[in-house]
Amino acid sequence: MIFIIAFKNVWRNKVRSLIVIASITLGLTGGIFTVSIITGMVEQKIRSGINNEVSHIQVHNPEFLKNYESKYDIPKADSIAGIISNIPLVKAVCTRSRITGMAASPNAAAGIQIMGVDPAREKKVFSLYTTIPDSSGGYFSSTRKNQVVIGRKLADKLKVRMKSKIVLRFQGSDGILYEAAFSITGIFASANSVFDETNVFVRKSDLDKIMGGNCGIQEIAMVLNDNNSIPAVEQALKSKLPGLLVQNWMNIRPDMSMVTSAIAIEVYVILGIILFALAFGIVNTMLMIVFERTRELGMLMAVGMSKSRVFRMIMLETIFLTLIGGIIGMVLSSALIALFSRHGIDLSDFSKGLGAFGFDPKIYPFIKKELYFNLSIMIVLTGILSAVVPARKALKLKPVEAIRIE
Amino acid sequence: MNIIEITGLSKVYDANTMPVYALNGVDLAFQQGEFTCIVGPSGSGKTTMLNMLGGLDSPSSGKIMIDNTDITGLTSRQLINFRLRNIGFVFQSFNLIPVLTARENVEFIMQLQGVNKDQRDQRTLELLDSVGLNDKINTRPNKLSGGQQQRVAVARALASKPKFILADEPTANLDSKSAEILLEIMEKLNREEKITFIFSTHDSRVVAKARRVVTLEDGKILSDVSSTRPGS
Known part of the structure; x- marks a missing residue:
């Protein structure tokens, strides 16, 4: 009542x-x-x-992350990637070469991170390719050599556009300075303008050719079927890969x-x-x-x-x-x-x-x-x-x- | 048999500075089945007396024994429970709960007592019938006349099966016809069901119906007159 x-x-x-x-x-x-x-x-x-930058879990040589020196690569990276892809909770794995370098156009130059990727495997882990507007090319859609996909912000900074050529300069793990001209075949525009300004994507096979097969793999990235599996997979990898640094996205991007x-x-x-x-x-x-x-x-x-x-x-x-x-x-x-x-x-x-x-x-x-x-x-x-x-x-x-x- | 015995009851205001006696050493007893009026001029102590009998106010000295319980010794919580089970109240300004219907107003007291639903329903209908409102059971107070509201208040006062009912100027806000109907109902309940009524009033119509009239003046009993009336 x-x-x-x-x-x-x-x-x-x-x-x-x-x-x-x-x-x-x-x-x-x-x-x-x-x-x-x-x-x-x-x-x-x-x-x-x-989806575009870090994936769920990444594996690196612990020394690499100190100064991003490409000589600190992951030994037997492909076989490790194969082992990881057999873990049932893992949806997809890719390997990347990461080299710090410079991108130069006739108008300007900028410090960048060169990502040497296998486009087919990369697309299973990262969806950066979806941020490329129809009018801005594609993600390694042809087999032509020395293609580069860059961010809109970097394109603006270098004052380049589709089909423009830029020169990438970088030091290999052998200490030799390499440079090569790449043709822009795709311009992505993710939500993160800082990422767009500082990262370029090329085929790893092109880097291998330029460096005489000396291009190592500095990063293994993976996505899982479910966010909640991250701690379990991370723990499993840490015990399986004792000499390597296994980090989840929260450790990689504390911000x-x-x-x-x-x-x-x-x-x-x-x-x-x-x-x-x-x-x-x-x-x-x-x-x-x-x-x-x-x-x-x-x-x-x-x-x-x-x-x-x-x-x-x-x-x-x-x-x-x-x-x-x-x-x-x-x-x-x-x-x-x-x-x-x-x-x-x-x-x-x-x-x-x-x-x-x-x-x-x-x-x-x-x-x-x-x-x-x-x-x-x-x-x-x-x-x-x-x-x-x-x-x-x-x-x-x-x-x-x-x-x-x- | 006395159901209420008052001994040396006093209520003093401003005891230390300028004492004013609302009640001054009153001795009084009420028997089961009485129909009593407490009368007197304004300030004579009628309302104070009723408040004391209802356990709403505490005396400065003296005892009030109700059915062998000295209510002056009860705590505030015990008094609330005592009032719920032993005393029915009818107020001058009806004081029904405006959001509840006549039936719910009557039933409410029994709910507070923990009476089960079947018994509540039966008794509510009986009580509203006894005050002549069986056609208004689902009507809210604002749709009832003053007289009808006061009859609901009487039914509510009876709902808890109290030992006696205290009615403070129950006819003061009623027209003469409504007052007449209300008094007849209360007199009938007293006569047929031996319900004890104690009124405080100025209304001569109420006094005319009473079988005992206690007159107060300056906090003291001036007279206490009983009469034997037909049907008593």
Whole structure:
């Protein structure tokens, strides 16, 4: 009965209750939608980072990562890649030559990382090729020798375009300085402009020819069937490959990992601040309600309703009010997120700034399902905390005085 | 048999500075089945007396024994429970719960007592029938007249099967016809079911129906007159 009375009491002053519910709804909708944009940006950044740049797990010679010197390659890399590809949780493996060098056009030069790849295997692990627009060539689609695929940012920097020639200069593991002209056959545009500016992709077979077969393999990259398998596979590889360094994407790119953890906290801080602000409005409304119903509360205590029941009734009323607004806010924000996640929010006007931080200019809002569960608990807690002051006020009423108040 | 015995009951306000006696050494007893009015001018102590009897206010001195329990010694929590099980209240301004129907208002007290649903339903219908409101059971207070609301309040007061009912100026906000109907219902309940009613009132119509009239003045009993009326 307390439950029913509390629920019915919420609707005694419909206008006032609806105003409070509307403020909770709008506050939460705004908060959740903002959070979904932030989460969407970060999720896209991580997904794009994994898909285009780092994969799930990489294997290196531990010395290589100190100064990226190509002489520190992985011995018997192809047979190791073969072993890795036999692990059932591994979806695909590729090997890469990584050499630090310079790219030069007639107009400019830039320091770059040359990736010597096997395009067919590379495409099974990385999806960078999907970021090449139709108008910007392809990903080693012909068999012509000395092709290079570069990023849009680097192309702009070198003032080159499709079919332009650039010269790549680099030092081989044997200490000899090599240089060769490469023809641009593809220009990719990932979300990360820094990556696009500093990485070029060539066939490993071309590098082998230039270096007389001395081009080693400095990196083995793999993707798994499932993100959750990363720790297990990483552990298995560490025990199988004792002399090599096995790292997951979070170790390789701590910036991406840190953003994920920071966002996880930030989301709750944003929603917490919104709920905290809303709590003041709820407390104010509930105090008004207690003052207005002083005589009725006095009567209830006079006829035998215990103080704990009165306390519970005020608590429940506040929780109902908060929950109704909260639920509507969650439903409304879900609808908004569903709508915008289909079409995305285009922030191309800010794309230069976003790209520098590895964010895609088109954002697809996203929210983790567990956030709704945690948010429901936060809303109920807000209701309970907001109810404490008015409920205590009600408890302090003396029935003999309260029933005489007009 | 006395159901209420009051001994040396006093209530003093501002005891240290300028003492004002709302009640001053009152000794009084009420028997089962009484239909008693407490009358007196404003400030005579009627309401204070009713508040004391209902355990809503505590005396400065004296004892109130209700069915062998000294309620002046009960804690606030015990008093709430005692009121729930032993005392029915009818207030001047009805004080029904506006969001509940007549039936729910009556049933509510029994729910607080923990009575099971079947018994609650049966007793609620009986009580609303006894106050002549069996056609208004699902009506909310704002759709009832003042007289009808006060009849629901009487049914609610009876719901807990109390030892007695305290009615503070029950007819003060009613027109004469509604007051007449209400008094007839309460008199009938007293006569047929031996429900004890104790009123505080200024209303001569209530006094005319009472079989005992206790007059207070300046916190003391001025007179205590009983009459034997037909049907008593």
